[in-house]
Amino acid sequence: MQTGMIIYWCTWLQTIINPLQMEKTFEDYLADIHAKGYVGLDDDMSDNCIDWVENLDTQELIEYADMYGQSRFVDGMTHSLNQLKAVL
Numbered sequence: 064m065q066t067g068m069i070i071y072w073c074t075w076l077q078t079i080i081n082p083l084q085m086e087k088t089f090e091d092y093l094a095d096i097h098a099k100g101y102v103g104l105d106d107d108m109s110d111n112c113i114d115w116v117e118n119l120d121t122q123e124l125i126e127y128a129d130m131y132g133q134s135r136f137v138d139g140m141t142h143s144l145n146q147l148k149a150v151l
Contacts, residue, residue, distance in 0.1 A: 087138075093127060094112055097111070
């Protein structure tokens, strides 16, 4: 599976997992992961991130997509719990 197809699939999945349309996309999630390990000039960071994503293998993308889906699920459940607490 190509990198672009996996990113497209994860972005589509986000609309299923995240009906509240919370702001963090799969691309944002990958950028955050890249930023945590990035060492270099800030000016080069976005280009380096693009290169990093393009060089991820399929297994790595699947693992990141799984972690992304789990984080979105937890965020959605936390939001729902907070809404319920506000009503009660």
